[in-house]
Amino acid sequence: MLQLQQIEKVFYEGTPDEKTAINGLSLTLEEGDFVTVIGSNGAGKSTLLNIISGVLFPDQGLIAVDDKNVTFLPEHKRSNWIGRVFQDPMAGTAPNMSIEENLALALGRVERRGLRKGVSSKRKKQFKEWLSSFNVKLEDRLNTRVGLLSGGERQALSLLMATFTEPRILLLDEHTAALDPARAEHITNITNDVVSKHNLTTLMVTHDMEQALSMGNRLIMMDDGEIIFHANKEEKDQLTVEDLMNEFQKAKGKTMANDKALLK
Amino acid sequence: MINALYGALESGLIYAIMALGVYLTFRILDFPDLTVDGSFVTGGAVASILMVNGTSPFLATLAGGGAGFIAGCITGVLHTKGKINPLLAGILMMIALWSINLRIMGRPNIPLLNESTLFTQGKEFWQSMPVDQWLMAPFNWLGITAFAPSTFFVIISVGVLVILFKKLLDWFLHTEAGLALRATGDNARMVKSLSANTNQHIIIGLGISNAFVAISGALIVQYNGFADVGLGIGMIIVGLASVIIGEGLFGKSSIARTTLAVVLGAIAYRLILSVALQLEFVSASDLKLITALIVTGALVVPTWWKQWRDKQERVKKQKELTKTLEQERGKDVAAASTD
Numbered sequence: 001m002l003q004l005q006q007i008e009k010v011f012y013e014g015t016p017d018e019k020t021a022i023n024g025l026s027l028t029l030e031e032g033d034f035v036t037v038i039g040s041n042g043a044g045k046s047t048l049l050n051i052i053s054g055v056l057f058p059d060q061g062l063i064a065v066d067d068k069n070v071t072f073l074p075e076h077k078r079s080n081w082i083g084r085v086f087q088d089p090m091a092g093t094a095p096n097m098s099i100e101e102n103l104a105l106a107l108g109r110v111e112r113r114g115l116r117k118g119v120s121s122k123r124k125k126q127f128k129e130w131l132s133s134f135n136v137k138l139e140d141r142l143n144t145r146v147g148l149l150s151g152g153e154r155q156a157l158s159l160l161m162a163t164f165t166e167p168r169i170l171l172l173d174e175h176t177a178a179l180d181p182a183r184a185e186h187i188t189n190i191t192n193d194v195v196s197k198h199n200l201t202t203l204m205v206t207h208d209m210e211q212a213l214s215m216g217n218r219l220i221m222m223d224d225g226e227i228i229f230h231a232n233k234e235e236k237d238q239l240t241v242e243d244l245m246n247e248f249q250k251a252k253g254k255t256m257a258n259d260k261a262l263l264k
Numbered sequence: 265m266i267n268a269l270y271g272a273l274e275s276g277l278i279y280a281i282m283a284l285g286v287y288l289t290f291r292i293l294d295f296p297d298l299t300v301d302g303s304f305v306t307g308g309a310v311a312s313i314l315m316v317n318g319t320s321p322f323l324a325t326l327a328g329g330g331a332g333f334i335a336g337c338i339t340g341v342l343h344t345k346g347k348i349n350p351l352l353a354g355i356l357m358m359i360a361l362w363s364i365n366l367r368i369m370g371r372p373n374i375p376l377l378n379e380s381t382l383f384t385q386g387k388e389f390w391q392s393m394p395v396d397q398w399l400m401a402p403f404n405w406l407g408i409t410a411f412a413p414s415t416f417f418v419i420i421s422v423g424v425l426v427i428l429f430k431k432l433l434d435w436f437l438h439t440e441a442g443l444a445l446r447a448t449g450d451n452a453r454m455v456k457s458l459s460a461n462t463n464q465h466i467i468i469g470l471g472i473s474n475a476f477v478a479i480s481g482a483l484i485v486q487y488n489g490f491a492d493v494g495l496g497i498g499m500i501i502v503g504l505a506s507v508i509i510g511e512g513l514f515g516k517s518s519i520a521r522t523t524l525a526v527v528l529g530a531i532a533y534r535l536i537l538s539v540a541l542q543l544e545f546v547s548a549s550d551l552k553l554i555t556a557l558i559v560t561g562a563l564v565v566p567t568w569w570k571q572w573r574d575k576q577e578r579v580k581k582q583k584e585l586t587k588t589l590e591q592e593r594g595k596d597v598a599a600a601s602t603d
C-alpha cells in the first residue's frame with residue numbers, strides 16, 4: 001500500500017553542518033498496518049513522516065502509494081489522503097478560528113473548497129456527532145475559538161480532523177508527548193478506537209516504549225536515519241521494554257547511558 | 265468646521281473600502297502589504313483615464329478595481345514563487361507601480377472636474393428625489409440647520425456602498441475558500457496538511473485586498489475631482505491606522521464586528537485628522553506628521569494603558585501583602601529593600 005524505497009535525505013549538504021537525516025531507508029506498509037516507530041532524538045523519525053507527507057522531498061529514493069509514484073507530489077495534493085497529527089498541540093489547528101471552522105477546513109481536504117458556506121447547519125450537525133463520538137465534551141462548544149482549548153482538547157480535535165475524512169494513511173508524530181499522563185492516555189484510547197474503526201493504515205512515532213509495544217501490529221526502531229530493528233505482530237507480542245533496550249544496544253554497539261534517558 | 269467634519273465623514277467612508285482591503289492582508293493573511301501605496305493610485309489612474317476617454321464611470325471604477333487585483337496578484341507571485349520577503353515584495357511592487365501609474369495617466373495629474381463621474385451622475389438622480397429635504401427636516405425642526413450638511417448624497421450613497429463591501433468581505437471570509445484563506449494567515453503549516461494551496465490563497469487574497477484598495481482610489485479621484493500620481497503616498501499607514509484605531513475603539517470579537525470596526529476606524533481617523541487641521545498652528549503640510557503621530561499613538565497608548573493597569577494591580581496587591589507582613593513581623597521586615 002505504502003512503499004518507501006531507498007529513501008535518502010541530507011540536510012545542509014556540502015557544508016560543515018551536513019547531516020544525513022534519512023539514510024537509504026526502505027519500508028513497506030500493507031493495508032491496515034499500524035506501525036509504531038521509536039528511536040532516540042534526531043534519529044530521523046519526524047523527517048521520515050515529513051517525507052511521506054510531502055513537506056520534504058527526498059534527495060534519493062522512491063515513494064509509492066497504491067502503486068502510484070508520489071515521490072515529488074506536493075504536500076497539498078497529497079494531504080487529501082494523508083491525515084496528520086503533530087506533537088505540538090498548536091500545530092494542527094488554527095487558533096483564531098472556531099472549532100466548527102477548523103472542522104470545516106478539514107472537510108475541505110476531500111471536497112473542493114468553493115464559495116459555499118463553510119459551516120452549514122447540515123455540517124454543524126455532523127460535527128456534533130463526530131465530536132460526541134470522541135468523548136471530549138467539545139460538541140457544545142462549536143463556536144469556541146480553538147486558541148482557548150487545552151492542549152489535550154486541541155490534540156483530540158486535531159486527531160478528529162486528521163481522521164474523519166478516512167485518509168489512506170494516518171501519520172502521528174509523538175502526538176501525546178506534550179500532554180499530561182491522564183490526557184495522553186485519553187488521546188491514546190481515542191487513537192486506538194478511531195484507527196480500528198476506519199481500519200486506517202497508520203504510522204505512529206512515540207518516545208514511550210510501553211505505548212509502542214501496546215499499540216499497533218508492527219514496530220520499527222530507528223537510529224541515525226536507518227531502521228535498526230523491525231518486529232512483526234508475533235514478534236512484537238513477545239517483546240518487552242527490556243528487549244527493546246537490548247536490541248538498541250546490540251544494533252548500535254555502544255553503551256546506552258545517554259540514550260536510555262532519551263528513550264525513557 | 266461643520267463642513268470640514270462632514271467632509272471627513274465622506275472621505276472616511278471612501279477610505280474605509282481601502283481599509284477593509286488592508287485589514288484582509290494585514291490581519292487575515294498576516295501579510296503587511298505595501299503594494300497599497302501604488303495600487304490605490306492605479307485604481308484612480310485607470311478609472312480617470314477611462315472616464316476622460318468616455319467610458320462610463322461605473323465601468324471605469326470596476327476597471328480600476330481590476331487593475332488593483334492584478335497588481336496585488338503580482339505581489340503575491342513575487343512572494344510565493346519568487347520567495348521574496350513580504351515587505352520587500354510589496355515595496356518592489358509599490359515603486360514599480362509609481363512608473364506604471366505615470367504611464368497609465370500620461371501626466372502626473374488628470375483633472376476630472378468637467379467629466380461625468382459616479383458622483384455627478386448620482387447627484388443628478390439624487391436631486392430628482394426629495395430625500396435631502398426629508399433628512400434635513402429634523403435639523404430644521406430642532407433649529408440646528410447650521411449643523412446639517414449641505415447634502416446627504418455622498419454620505420448615504422457611499423455609506424451603502426461601504427456596507428455592501430463590508431458584507432461581501434464578511435460573506436467571503438465564511439465560505440469554504442474564505443476559511444482556507446483565514447487559516448493560511450493563522451496557521452499555514454496546518455493548512456497545507458489539509459490540502460490547501462497556501463500560495464494560491466496568498467496570491468488571491470492579495471488580489472482581492474488590492475482590488476478593494478484600487479476601487480477606493482477610483483472613488484477618491486472622482487470625489488476630489490482629479491487624479492494625482494502622488495495620491496497614494498503613505499496610504500498603507502492610513503489603512504493600518506484605520507484597522508488599529510477601529511479594533512481598539514470598537515472591538516474585534518468576530519469577523520463581522522472587526523470589519524465594522526475597521527470601517528468606523530477609517531472614519532474616526534479622518535475625523536481626528538480634520539480636527540487637528542483646524543488648529544491654528546497646524547498647516548496642511550503637517551498632514552503626514554500628524555498621521556504618523558496618530559498611528560504611533562494608536563499603537564502605543566493601548567500598550568502603555570495595559571502596562572499601567574497591570575502595574576496598579578501589582579502595587580495594590582503588594583500593599584496588601586506588606587500590610588499583613590507588617591502586622592505579623594514588624595516594620596523592618598516589611599520595608600521594601602532597594603539596592
Ligand SMILES: Nc1ncnc2c1ncn2[C@@H]1O[C@H](COP(=O)(O)OP(=O)(O)O)[C@@H](O)[C@H]1O
Pocket residue numbers: 011012019020021039040041042043044045046047048
Ligand atoms: N528542516 C531541517 N533542516 C535541517 N536539519 C533538519 C531539519 N529537520 C531535521 N533536521 C535534522 O535531521 C535530523 C533528524 O531530525 P528528526 O527527523 O526531527 O529526528 P526525530 O524526529 O527522530 O527526533 C536531526 O539531526 C535534525 O537536526
Ligand SMILES: [Mg+2]
Pocket residue numbers: 045046047
Ligand atoms: Mg521528532
